[in-house]
Structures are given as C-alpha cells and as structure tokens.
Amino acid sequence: MKSKKYTIVTYGCQMNEHDSEKISWILENMGYIWTDDKEDSDFIIYNTCLVRENAELKVYGQLGALKDLKRKNPDLILAVCGCMMQREEIRNIILRKYRHVDIIFGTGNIHKLPQLINRYHQSNETVVDVVEDNREIVENIDANRKYSFKAYVNVMYGCNNFCTYCIVPYTRGRERSREPENIIEEVRSLAERGYKEITLLGQNVNSYGKTLSYDYTFANLLEDINKIDGIKRIRFMTSHPKDLSDELIEAMASLDKVCEHLHLPIQSGSSRILKVMNRKYTKEDYLRLVEKIRNRIPDIALTTDIIVGFPGETEEDFNETLELVKKVEYDSAFTFLYSIREGTIAARMENQIPDDIKQERFQRLLDTLYPIFYKKNLKYQDKVVEVLVEEVSKNNEKVLTGRTRHGKLVHFEGDKKLIGQLVDVKIDNVKTFTLEGHII
Ligand code: SAH
Ligand code: SF4
Ligand code: F3S
Numbered sequence: 476m477k478s479k480k481y482t483i484v485t486y487g488c489q490m491n492e493h494d495s496e497k498i499s500w501i502l503e504n505m506g507y508i509w510t511d512d513k514e515d516s517d518f519i520i521y522n523t524c525l526v527r528e529n530a531e532l533k534v535y536g537q538l539g540a541l542k543d544l545k546r547k548n549p550d551l552i553l554a555v556c557g558c559m560m561q562r563e564e565i566r567n568i569i570l571r572k573y574r575h576v577d578i579i580f581g582t583g584n585i586h587k588l589p590q591l592i593n594r595y596h597q598s599n600e601t602v603v604d605v606v607e608d609n610r611e612i613v614e615n616i617d618a619n620r621k622y623s624f625k626a627y628v629n630v631m632y633g634c635n636n637f638c639t640y641c642i643v644p645y646t647r648g649r650e651r652s653r654e655p656e657n658i659i660e661e662v663r664s665l666a667e668r669g670y671k672e673i674t675l676l677g678q679n680v681n682s683y684g685k686t687l688s689y690d691y692t693f694a695n696l697l698e699d700i701n702k703i704d705g706i707k708r709i710r711f712m713t714s715h716p717k718d719l720s721d722e723l724i725e726a727m728a729s730l731d732k733v734c735e736h737l738h739l740p741i742q743s744g745s746s747r748i749l750k751v752m753n754r755k756y757t758k759e760d761y762l763r764l765v766e767k768i769r770n771r772i773p774d775i776a777l778t779t780d781i782i783v784g785f786p787g788e789t790e791e792d793f794n795e796t797l798e799l800v801k802k803v804e805y806d807s808a809f810t811f812l813y814s815i816r817e818g819t820i821a822a823r824m825e826n827q828i829p830d831d832i833k834q835e836r837f838q839r840l841l842d843t844l845y846p847i848f849y850k851k852n853l854k855y856q857d858k859v860v861e862v863l864v865e866e867v868s869k870n871n872e873k874v875l876t877g878r879t880r881h882g883k884l885v886h887f888e889g890d891k892k893l894i895g896q897l898v899d900v901k902i903d904n905v906k907t908f909t910l911e912g913h914i915i
Contacts, residue, residue: 478506478507478508479506479507479508479517479518480507480508480509480510480515480516480517480518481499481502481507481508481509481510481516481517481518481519481520482509482510482511482512482513482516482518482519482520483495483498483499483519483520483521483522484519484520484521484522484537485522486521486522486523486524486530486533486534486557487522487523487524487526487530487557487558488524488526489627489674489676489712490629490647490676490678491522491523491524491557491558492621492627493618493627493629493676494522494556494557494582494585495520495522496618496619496620496621496627497585497616497617497618497619498520498522498556498585498588499618499619500616500617500618500619501585501586501588501589501616502518502588503619505589505592513541513544514544516551517550517551517552518551518552518554518592519541519551519552519553519554520554520555520556521534521537521538521554521555521556521557522556522557523555523556523557523558523559523560524557524558524559525558525559525561525562525565525642525646525816526558526641526642526643526814526816527811527812527814527816528814528815528816529814531559531565534555534559535568535573538553538555538569538573538575538576539573541553541575542575545575552577552578552592552595553575553576553577553578554576554577554578554579554580554591555569555576555578555579556579556580556581556582556585557581557582558582558642558643558646558647559646560579560580560581560582560605561581561582561605561607561609561645561646561647562645562646562818563607564817566579566603566605570601570603574601576601577595577601577602578591578592578595578601578602579601579602579603579604579605580603580604580605581604581605581606581607581609582609582646582647582648583605583606583609583611583613583648584604584605584606585613585616586613586615586616587604591604606648608648608649609632609633609647609648609649610648610649610651612632612651612653614653614657622865622895623668623669623670623895624669624670624671624672624863624894624895625670625671625672625673625674625708625863625865626665626670626672626673626674627674627676628658628661628662628665628673628674628675628676629653629658629675629676629677630652630653630658630675630676630677630680630683630693630696630711631650631651631652631653631677631678631679631680631682631683631686632647632648632650632651632653632677633647633648633649633650633651633678634647634650634678634679635649635650635682636678636679636715636753636755637753637820638742638752638753638754639751639752639753639819639820639821639824640752640782640785640813640816640819640821641816641819642816642818642819643678645818645819647678650678650679650682650685650686651686652677652683652684652685652686652687654687655687655691655695655696655699658675658696658700659696659699659700659703662700662703662706663703665706666703666704666705666706667705669705669895670705670706671705671706671707671708671863671895671897672706672707672708672709672710672863673700673706673708673709673710674710674711674712675696675700675709675710675711675712676711676712677711677712677713678713679713679714679715679718680693680711680712680713680714681693681714681715681718681719681720681723682715682718683696684696692720692722692723693711693723694720694722694723694725694726697709697711697723697726697727697730697733698726698730700732701730701731701732701733706732707732707863707897708732708734708863708880709730709732709733709734710733710734710736710882712738713738713740714737714738714739714740715740716739716740716741716754716756716760716761716764717754717755717756717760719739719764719768721767724767724768724771724772725771727771727772727775728771728772734880734881734882735772735774735775735776735880735881736775736776736777736778736806736880736881736882737768737775737776737777737778738778738779738780739761739764739765739777739778739779740779740780740781741761741779741780741781741796741799741803742754742780742781742782742785743781743782743785743788743792743795743796744758744792744795744796744797744798744799744800745758745788745791745792745793745795745796746758746759746795747792748785748787748788748792751785751786751787751821751824752782752785752821753820758795758799761799762799762802762803765777765803774881775881776806776807776851776881776882776883777803777804777805777806778805778806778807778808778809778882779800779803779805779808779809780808780809780810780811781796781800781808781809781810781811781840782811782812782813783796783810783811783812783813783833783836783837783840784812784813784828784832784833784836784837785813785821785828786813786821786824786825786826786827786828787824787826787828788813788828788836793836793839796840797839797840797843800840800843800844800847801843801847804847804850804851805844805847805848805851806848806851806852806881806882806883807848807882807908808844808848810837810840810841810844812833812834812837813828813833815827845907848907848908849905849906849907852883852905852906852907852910853905855879855883855902855905855910856902856904856905857901857902857903858901858902859899859900859901859902859915860879860880860881860883860885860899860900860902860910860912861879861880861897861898861899861900862877862878862879862885862887862897862898862899862900863877863878863895863896863897864876864877864889864893864894864895864896864897864898865877865878865894866894867891867894868886873888874886874887874888874889875887875888875889875891875893875894877898877900879910883909883910884908884909884910885900885902885909885910885911885912886909886910886911886912887900887911887912887913887914888913888914889914893914898914899914899915900912900913900914900915901913901914901915
C-alpha cells in the first residue's frame with residue numbers, strides 16, 4: 476500500500492514547534508511520511524497560536540483557502556490543534572464556519588492522535604477532543620526533531636502567572652514540572668544520539684520544581700544536565716524576572732555548558748504599567764537584577780520581550796521603556812504591539828491605545844533598539860567565536876549560518892558537511908542582527 480503523506484503548519488513559540496515535532500513522531504510511527512506540498516498531502520495539521528491577533532487571523536485565512544483542496548481530494552484529512560483549540564469560542568467558530576475541518580484537538584492530548592484519526596475514519600464526522608483544564612503530564616511520546624544536533628526539551632508545562640495581557644495560562648493550563656529523572660534520561664538519550672545543544676523549555680523555567688513533591692530547583696536541574704557527556708551547550712527559555720534566584724545566577728556562572736545568554740522579558744519600563752500587567756516587579760527591581768547578573772557574569776548577552784501600547788500606556792510610561800532599554804543595552808529584543816486577547820483581564824480595560832499611537836511608539840522603540848544591538852555586536856569585531864553550524868544560508872548556498880554561545884547569528888563560508896559541528900569563526904564584519912566572518 477502506498478504510504479500516506481502528511482504536512483504540519485506550525486505557528487507560535489518553541490513550545491508549539493516542539494509539539495509539532497512530537498506530532499510528527501506519532502504520525503511517522505503510524506506509517507505517514509512527510510511532504511512539504513499541501514496538494515500532495517493526505518493529512519494536513521495546523522498547530523495554532525493565540526498569543527496575538529495576527530497569529531489567529533493567519534489560521535482562518537489558511538483554513539479558508541483549503542476548502543477547494545478538500546473538495547478536489549475528499550480523502551484529505553484536515554486537523555487543527557494547538558493553543559487556539561483550547562478556547563471553546565474558537566472551536567465553535569471552526570465548527571460553524573470551517574466545516575471542512577475533520578479533527579480538532581488541544582495542547583494536552585497530542586498523544587491521542589492515533590485514536591482520533593480512527594474515530595474520524597469510523598464516523599466520518601468532525602472529531603473534537605480537548606482537555607480544557609490541562610493538568611496531566613504525558614511522558615511516553617518522543618519527538619521527530621527538526622535538527623540532529625540541537626534539541627528542545629520540555630521541563631515544565633503551563634503557566635500560573637496570569638500576566639493581564641496574556642492568553643497562555645488559559646491555553647496551556649496550570650504550571651506543572653516534569654520529574655527530573657525523565658528530563659535527564661531524555662537529555663542522556665539525545666547525547667547518545669549525538670545531540671550537542673539542548674534548550675530547556677518552560678513558560679517560566681525559574682519556577683521549575685515547585686510542583687514536585689521534594690526539593691529540587693531549576694539550578695539543580697542545570698547541574699545534573701551539565702554532567703551529561705556529549706552535551707556541549709545548555710540553553711533555556713523563558714525566565715520571569717520575579718523568580719530569578721541567586722542560586723540560578725550562581726549555577727549559570729559556574730556551569731561550563733550553560734551558555735552566556737539570558738532571555739529576561741521586561742514587557743514595559745514603567746513600574747505603573749508593570750503593576751497593571753501583574754508582572755510583580757518594578758523597573759528598579761529589574762535594573763537591580765540586571766546589575767547583579769552582570770556583576771557575576773560580565774559578558775552575558777541579555778535579550779528581552781517588550782509590549783508597546785498596553786492599555787493606559789501614556790507618553791511618560793513609554794518614555795520610561797525607551798530609557799530602560801538604553802540603560803540595559805539589550806543584545807536583541809522581541810517587540811510586540813499590544814494585542815487584545817478575549818478572556819484576559821487587559822482585554823476588558825477601557826483605556827485601550829489607538830492603533831496609530833501604538834504604531835508610532837513601536838517605530839520609535841525600534842529606532843532606539845537597533846543602534847544598541849549594533850553597538851553590542853561591535854564588541855565581536857575581529858574576535859574569534861565558537862559557532863554551532865546550523866544550516867546553509869537561504870540566500871547563498873556557499874554560506875553557512877550558526878550561533879555562538881551568546882546566541883548571535885553568524886554567517887560564514889564553508890562546506891555543508893560542517894552542519895552540526897562546532898567551529899571557530901573570526902568575525903570580519905558586524906551588522907545589527909548578524910555577525911560575518913571566516914572559519915579559522
Ligand atoms: N512565558 C514567556 C513568553 C510568553 S508569550 C514569558 O513570560 O516571557 C511571548 C511574549 O509575547 C511575551 O513575553 C509578551 O511580550 C508577548 N505577548 C503576550 N501576550 C501578548 C499580547 N496580548 N499582546 C502583545 N504581546 C503579547
Ligand atoms: Fe504569559 Fe506571563 Fe505566563 Fe509568560 S509568564 S506565559 S507572559 S502569563
Ligand atoms: Fe506559544 Fe502561542 Fe501557545 S506563544 S504557548 S503557541 S498561544
């Protein structure tokens with residue numbers, strides 16, 4: 476029998492990317508093989524994100540466009556999963572307006588996909604299966620990872636922080652930590668298969684361990700993973716500033732495999748806005764924390780997330796954000812226009828900021844950030860950096876790209892046989908978002 480082909484379209488964060496790797500592993504165990512071509516697929520899955528409106532709108536657009544394909548190929552199965560499907564009102568929109576969708580499942584029941592496909596074949600009706608209140612941890616699914624040398628590993632699921640703008644606690648459920656031995660076993664098995672870099676994933680890794688029945692922290696986990704032979708680099712995302720302990724800073728400073736990079740979302744430079752966001756730290760707390768980290772790890776690369784135009788943000792509040800980014804001097808930042816998310820507290824606030832003001836502030840923020848990124852990169856000019864080679868550049872097949880321990884993207888000429896290797900690169904030229912150099 477001819478193998479069936481599948482494709483997965485993924486939106487959203489690393490958590491979702493990794494979930495797609497798990498879905499891919501499940502489907503390949505069922506005999507499906509990957510294709511890039513939707514026209515040639517027997518099974519198409521959309522793994523969705525709800526964190527901002529544009530992510531949501533893209534999915535509706537894509538699903539609408541698939542109506543024709545489904546008409547041409549009635550055997551095609553169309554599934555939608557991910558964060559959008561955790562919300563009943565969105566599932567209802569799909570059921571009402573996109574009746575060609577066959578399977579709907581959530582973030583907590585990926586492991587049930589084979590059963591859901593069977594149920595669909597038996598009934599030929601739309602199958603919906605979502606766990607609204609995600610509390611479980613499912614351990615027995617592996618992942619069909621995109622790279623053979625760097626891997627995502629979940630350490631915890633969910634989030635308990637309820638920042639007032641954010642939908643994630645409503646799509647990923649309550650915070651729960653994986654047992655350390657399961658994580659360590661997974662990393663050990665990746666190391667045996669030749670993986671060099673591990674990125675530990677959680678919405679707030681600093682509160683790792685709180686749901687375990689014994690004392691074990693994220694710093695303890697880093698110590699244990701640092702001991703695993705074969706692993707060369709350890710990264711993690713994301714750290715909430717309110718929970719970043721001295722113990723963790725100490726672990727980062729002393730463990731040789733933990734990379735000199737910290738992603739520490741600030742969101743806003745105004746303590747007043749931070750309070751309404753329910754972030755539980757002030758601008759001063761954050762600056763003190765940055766100082767403490769830099770005292771202990773002087774060359775650490777700091778990156779952040781910033782939201783522009785949160786409800787009630789005044790010109791003064793926004794100027795405080797500009798002042799803060801100038802003080803901290805980030806290596807890089809993800810910047811977002813505040814997006815109303817139904818179901819969150821901030822969505823009900825009356826003092827929403829008009830789009831044109833948001834856009835104008837957003838541009839001013841970028842104009843402030845870019846020269847800082849460039850300045851931070853300048854310190855690598857003529858220096859030799861260790862790069863984990865990741866792929867061939869999309870624009871030039873002679874050029875390879877990879878990342879330094881500090882998370883900097885580097886371009887250099889080389890043979891694609893080097894992909895997956897650690898090489899030393901001398902930096903000849905520096906740009907705002909990349910470094911350019913040659914292998915030595
Ligand atoms: N758990 C992580 C990341 C969560 S989502 C953390 O706490 O850092 C990634 C980023 O999306 C957030 O840091 C925030 O900057 C942004 N974000 C979340 N909700 C948003 C919204 N409603 N509008 C705009 N940006 C948002
Ligand atoms: Fe969202 Fe805040 Fe949780 Fe991050 S910590 S996922 S921003 S609620
Ligand atoms: Fe990630 Fe988007 Fe869900 S950011 S957790 S995929 S809402």
